Amino acid sequence: MNILSQVKQKKILILGLGREGLSTYLFLRKQFPDKILTLADKFSLNELPKSSQVQIAKDKKVKLSLGKGYLKEVRGFDLVFVTPGISDTILEKVKETQTIISTNLELFFELFKGKIIGVTGTKGKSTTASLIFHVLKQSGLNAILAGNIGEPALSYLDDINSDSLVVLELSSFQLMRFKKSPYIAVIQNIVPEHLDYHLSFKKYVEAKTNIVNYQTKNDFVIYNSTSILATEIAQKSRAKKISFSLFSKEFEKTILPIKSIPLRGKFNLQNIIPAILIGRLLGISDKKIGLAIKNFKPLEHRLEFIRSIDGVEYYNDSLSTIPESAIAAIETFPDKYKVLILGGYDRGLDFKKLAKVIYSAKIRGIILFPTTGKKIWEVIKKIFKNKNLPQSKFVTNMKDAVKQVFSWAKKGDVVLLSPASPSFSGFKDYKDRGDQFKKEVLNLQQKT
Numbered sequence: 001m002n003i004l005s006q007v008k009q010k011k012i013l014i015l016g017l018g019r020e021g022l023s024t025y026l027f028l029r030k031q032f033p034d035k036i037l038t039l040a041d042k043f044s045l046n047e048l049p050k051s052s053q054v055q056i057a058k059d060k061k062v063k064l065s066l067g068k069g070y071l072k073e074v075r076g077f078d079l080v081f082v083t084p085g086i087s088d089t090i091l092e093k094v095k096e097t098q099t100i101i102s103t104n105l106e107l108f109f110e111l112f113k114g115k116i117i118g119v120t121g122t123k124g125k126s127t128t129a130s131l132i133f134h135v136l137k138q139s140g141l142n143a144i145l146a147g148n149i150g151e152p153a154l155s156y157l158d159d160i161n162s163d164s165l166v167v168l169e170l171s172s173f174q175l176m177r178f179k180k181s182p183y184i185a186v187i188q189n190i191v192p193e194h195l196d197y198h199l200s201f202k203k204y205v206e207a208k209t210n211i212v213n214y215q216t217k218n219d220f221v222i223y224n225s226t227s228i229l230a231t232e233i234a235q236k237s238r239a240k241k242i243s244f245s246l247f248s249k250e251f252e253k254t255i256l257p258i259k260s261i262p263l264r265g266k267f268n269l270q271n272i273i274p275a276i277l278i279g280r281l282l283g284i285s286d287k288k289i290g291l292a293i294k295n296f297k298p299l300e301h302r303l304e305f306i307r308s309i310d311g312v313e314y315y316n317d318s319l320s321t322i323p324e325s326a327i328a329a330i331e332t333f334p335d336k337y338k339v340l341i342l343g344g345y346d347r348g349l350d351f352k353k354l355a356k357v358i359y360s361a362k363i364r365g366i367i368l369f370p371t372t373g374k375k376i377w378e379v380i381k382k383i384f385k386n387k388n389l390p391q392s393k394f395v396t397n398m399k400d401a402v403k404q405v406f407s408w409a410k411k412g413d414v415v416l417l418s419p420a421s422p423s424f425s426g427f428k429d430y431k432d433r434g435d436q437f438k439k440e441v442l443n444l445q446q447k448t
Contacts, residue, residue: 014080015080040064042070043066081102112166124189125188129147129149130145144166175211185215301316338361339364340416359384
């Protein structure tokens with residue numbers, strides 16, 4: 001018996017009204033217009049998106065448990081749909097012995113009868129998923145892109161059919177309680193992240209592993225063999241295994257030369273390969289794959305070129321929330337002097353490897369945001385042994401950061417916002433941080 005068939009007889013709670021929670025509510029309301037649904041979230045109704053406020057306010061069959069103390073009266077539910085990001089601690093407060101736990105994504109997997117391509121990894125999964133979707137769409141296939149990027153998958157269910165190809169970006173939050181696996185699983189590099197939520201790297205890896213745990217011998221797993229953990233996860237799958245590492249000379253000859261790829265950085269070459277492999281699996285010609293990659297538009301906040309002024313190039317890599325992604329960005333410009341903007345929310349990550357790369361790189365100056373800025377600078381000082389340190393400045397807002405890098409940077413330099421930390425310290429999210437950077441850079445006037 002699938003989840004949807006049980007809804008009519010069960011007492012239903014939707015826990016968490018993020019994008020997936022609201023999508024689940026709208027879907028269930030359409031399927032069961034007379035069903036009582038309970039919605040619970042730490043935010044009050046007027047803090048939700050306005051479109052959702054209107055829908056919920058006029059729904060006479062909805063019960064609300066919102067705002068401070070929202071869990072106090074939430075008891076006795078048979079079926080709970082959980083939004084990604086809800087912790088086990090919160091879930092335990094509403095879960096009872098016979099309670100069934102499900103998610104927006106799990107419901108989608110049960111109801112959709114076509115092929116699903118799931119992409120996970122610590123960094124690169126958005127670009128990888130977007131490239132796969134772009135290759136499929138540009139080749140004339142009926143494809144959609146959903147999951148952690150774009151809209152929740154369930155929101156598309158009425159608009160697709162069994163011939164559709166669904167590309168999903170899957171985060172650790174989405175995968176942690178997941179009991180389904182895609183037809184094609186793609187696993188990029190796995191390194192520590194979200195340790196404040198998962199509490200240990202082991203738990204984080206366990207969540208990522210769910211992408212292959214339920215695959216069959218008729219499925220495929222495509223994995224980055226340069227990552228030990230991605231390889232270990234892939235080996236647990238019963239699916240056919242396809243590994244990749246470097247952008248080969250064969251790809252340059254049959255798909256397109258590296259110089260024609262619109263993405264900066266060696267790491268992006270690894271993001272491209274799964275799109276090539278999946279395109280070939282689905283019968284798309286090399287010519288069409290190469291053309292699609294050539295006209296792919298890089299995503300915002302991912303080593304995004306903003307402008308050049310006074311011979312200095314400015315790049316927005318605000319999605320760099322771990323040291324490894326900042327390292328990859330720095331190594332993209334080996335021959336240029338760089339002015340870096342680092343620091344943000346502290347998730348307990350180790351910055352020693354980043355400091356070593358900074359020591360070996362051409363770094364003209366470093367801007368440091370709280371709270372990890374101080375931590376990063378202390379590690380840098382140890383690696384440099386307090387000698388020949390790059391110039392540095394601690395700031396608390398983007399206006400001051402850009403003003404300072406503008407004064408430091410010289411013709412031929414690269415200014416790089418690649419914080420190596422999440423953005424919750426001083427910004428709404430990575431998009432807000434990147435948008436503020438872009439705004440300040442675009443407001444710069446040429447030096448006289």
